[in-house]
Amino acid sequence: MINVEKHSTKEFTPEVHFIGSAQRFKSKKQVLNQDVIYVYCPIHRELEIGRIIEDYSFDIVINDYSLCDLHGKIICHFESASLEAEQRQFLVKATELGAWVEPLVSYLDSRLRYTEVRLLHSGYFLHQKAFSILSTKRTQLAKRVIDIASALLLLFFTLPIGLIAALAIKLESRGPIFYRQKRTGQYNVEFEVIKFRSMSTDAEHGGAQWATKNDARVTRVGNFIRKTRVDELPQVINILKGEMSIVGPRPEREVFITDLEREIPYYRFRHAVKPGVTGLAQVSYPYGASVDDAVWKHKYDIYYIKHHSMWLDIKVLFITVKVVLFGMGR
Structure with a gap:
């Protein structure tokens, strides 16, 4: 009422x-x-x-x-x-x-537990001290240390899984094992995100397209590695290079960002931090590929930036592990 x-x-x-x-x-x-x-x-x-x-x-x-x-x-x-x-x-x-x-x-x-982005105005973002992840060097350094440690541990424990995934991709279809795609990262700087290829090599012959839940372009191996998040494992390279964080907003393609920022208030503010391999939006909102879905994920991304803490990162990582173990990919 x-x-x-x-x-x-x-x-x-x-x-x-x-x-x-x-x-x-x-x-x-x-x-x-x-x-x-x-x-x-x-x-x-x-x-x-x-x-x-x-x-x-x-x-x-x-x-x-x-x-x-x-x-x-x-x-x-x-x-x-x-x-x-x-x-x-x-x-x-x-x-x-x-x-x-x-x-x-x-x-x-x-x-x-999310930010109502339709109520935001410029003043919300102008108090930088309220965003510890942006204003506190100690927080940024701690996050970078955790990123490097997490990437090395992930690489050590998942190397056999990655080798099996690479072999399965090569046996199922022609084309490269890895897929590189330009995404927009921190400070609106583009970088190449690295993933195991989960789609056919001609997936975007007609131009850039949103990925959908039951995408016909996804191979059988690709469907499995997507659900289990195995396709994201090569992004440890992006983390070690300093282009990504273990937890943060998922990086998006510039072609889609240009459209989304027309519909979603302050959409580019997510680029104030490094993008993540996993994130609060990914573990809080089901898979979606529409503007409405992007709005909801933006609510969680803004909340994450505003309320970032080591505890929140640990919580997101814990939920992500559950998603991987039980195959509940989002």
Whole structure:
């Protein structure tokens, strides 16, 4: 349910006694499980926000400045800099009187575990210190060390599998064992990604095409190595060369990026980090090859960049191993 309240500019004086912040909520989990949240935004953004969040499992009340009992309420604000002084004071007062007050996008990040990219504006990306993976050299160095160590371990343990895959590819069809394709990486620099060939050699004789779930161009061996992610193993070379990371947004082709950035807000921001062999989007969203699918994957990619941590990388790697072992390729 979405309730859009009539905007009011009257003085806001909620009549409720102050309750200390320690007594507001027992845990963040309680904050994220509320049935109703209250959203405050410029009046001209009400309908837009309503359309974006209408499918959520919790109720949303927009711009209800008549709310008096603020204790225990979830108060989210959107573009608060565009609100009038009295309206901003209402949000400050809500904090004083026991409400949980947080930017809407940040709250949805925590609750949904992805970023609602349709609510993003340039200001979201201009606080670089909020993106530790971009602003902290120690984090970048640690990630690079983990990348090199992971690539060497992967190479050591999967070399027999790679040799068997190479032999099977060669026996099944004519053509090269490896497939090289230009992808766009960090800072929009193109590089050649290396994979085991999983398609026939004339797969794109008619031009660049989206790969689909049951793609007729995929060979029998290719179908198996795709499901088990064996086709990605040669990308350890890209990792060692510093072109890719073990975890990050999957690299895309420039021909598709040009189209996608027309449809998806801030799509190229994913290039602020190195692309990954696996990523949060790959383990969180099923296989897809459409603009809608790209939008959903972008939600997870932006969330990953914003909330990157070593723990998140480990979690993604753990899920990826499960996918490989049980053949649930995405």
